[in-house]
Amino acid sequence: MKIAPYALVASAVVLSTTASAIPAFFKRAGDQAAAFACLFNYFTGQGLSDACSMTIATDFGIVTSGSLSDLTIDLTSSADPPSFKWSSTGLTLGLLSIPGVSYQVTEAKSRNILNDNNIDIARFETPSASATQSGASMTTTVGQSPLIVYTDKQAQFSAFVGALITKPSHTFSLKSSGDVTVLVTIPVSYTLPFGMPSTSIKVNGVGCSASYTMAGVNLNINNSNGLQFKSLSSHTVDPITGAFSLTLTIILKNPSQLYLNLGDLTLDTVDGTGVAVGTTLLQAVNLVPGDNTITAIVTSSAAASATLYKKVTTMGDTWTLTGAAGTGSKNTVVAAALVSLKAMITIPALNVN
Template identity: 30%
Template structure:
């Protein structure tokens, strides 16, 4: 009897179909050919030309695609060539009963289509893949999306839809190359697995959920300009991570223009994003003065909207122009809090020569935004540390030290920096001061070597590397930090002049 390997393969396929649970998906002749091709591949390691034709159709092996996360960077040198990446692409494939395809890596050749218009194409590098049943999971690293020259207007409209809508469907069409581990037959690359799928992408929804978080500095400058350096929380409801570069927004009050708000290097990840906003109010405008004056008596709503030249990137402007949102600025900026204290773990050492050295650990109180400390004792302010209440009832002057110039350091958004620096202690001490210092020392001995202090401090810093020195309020009581514990030792007695 003549042996037919093809007959064995087809018989095995038919048997597996009969024994498997009922298949829900609608099958056609090409689907059966594709299934037979892959069953044959697993049994024989061969891939005839007829199989290549069978898998090249749009609706073949791959039936649907879901993109659960996508990163897009619009700060590329060519605005019409942004980069893309994804750490979660899930493809639903044609079910082959009893068979799991041993695909271990794929690369993709994709055309993006929106409203029937081909917007552009991108090719991904080889990426690891895994298959379980009829589901394949993969990802792709940074790949360039090349917008077609005649599709720039359509691409801008596509960006606008992603910016303003809660969800927007896009069609992905192209081919996947797959590498299969065939065991004794080795690895085999199957090129040109066709697909066409409508993929819903969650959009930004107009970025309507914005909140005013914290005012770092409010400064009234020359030329009728008031600057507000603030932290905003922008909620991104999509699965898109976007790098947009510098973006300007039109600031309004009751519909009237009051100034411009700028976010430099805007990056948005899914969920909450704390961003630094620079708002310049034009106080020559009635609406700007009404907004500013109104903050003394009640909360005020500031409108935030894009416009035709919000970005230097022409591919983004159509989308940004459609963004309309607002934030409520609390009356007198009350109720706003730092994310954490700007300092902790204070201690003081005083040598026999009466050189006083303070040590503290500094961290960013600005919701993950880094800063550079530039001046500890700017003129015009009393920058000092005083003893807290209940330590010495006899003393009228509880000042322990004044800050000196010269302190400089940097802090990352999430790290800490411990710094030791000299401070000014009183040159002479009166009888009342000597009594107060003695009481502080005795109090610390009875309380684990610490006692509470009040920090009055308005230093200058540069936030987020923007190059501008800003005067900030680091007073402990003014920021609801309470009294801060200061650690001292027996050497604290050297503060008293002999």
């Protein structure tokens, strides 16, 4: 005897009615079975009841994995509350199969919550975008979207940005409610008399979540290749105080697929002996993957001028750049993110003749 797939799926729904009395694993299975039954009925033309709308709005595990081939964040906005631009050209999701249904996602948009360290810190809504699917893997884009930081979670968002800048990798998650258009194919014997065996259907409010691990910029004190001196462009020295300014061209290496627009960054500068010697302004930091050429303007403090100037013009030095003072950017979110930054750069003996 042949049993329709929707009947097999629906038979497991009873698990969800006693979910509170059974282990979480079985509750998850019951939630998933109930959602599959709802979707199967919907795909076969039986409609989506209010109860089913609520069922599929939960995260029932239809997304099994997530990856971003790139991520662009423009952090230069001064909006209050903080709102930044966020996009990706390569969002890939692994999808779970629905028993008795062959489906291809062709279009998607979503409302999303950015979660870091189990804390919801920001939200964004994506515009509708076309999707392609190969087997159980769906790829789409995240069009440029306003990323709105929750007003009481600015510190957590700054920590998220700081992790992307300073760590080798960072994992975060997105909790989504998606509106998707799917091309559905169901064996004819299971669809009659409800509908056609192959049709395009839009399903709103599908709940899902996925974790994403992205390589970070890895700009930290243990990465000696993160910042590299390239050339001295100009220098000035005050003949009375000995205070000086050096305009350098440096290379900031970004091994990740992150595109981060951070604007101007002013970092405290410490010499090789651990003495604070002034500040370094990194102008218009707009990172792309690979080598980034940046203008750095070093301004000495009066107390350290003579000693430091002699050192960098005769033997060179190794400096540590840090945002520890929390004033590294006019943007308060970025300034707070830089508190965790400590990056080293080796300056060779400079020819100032």
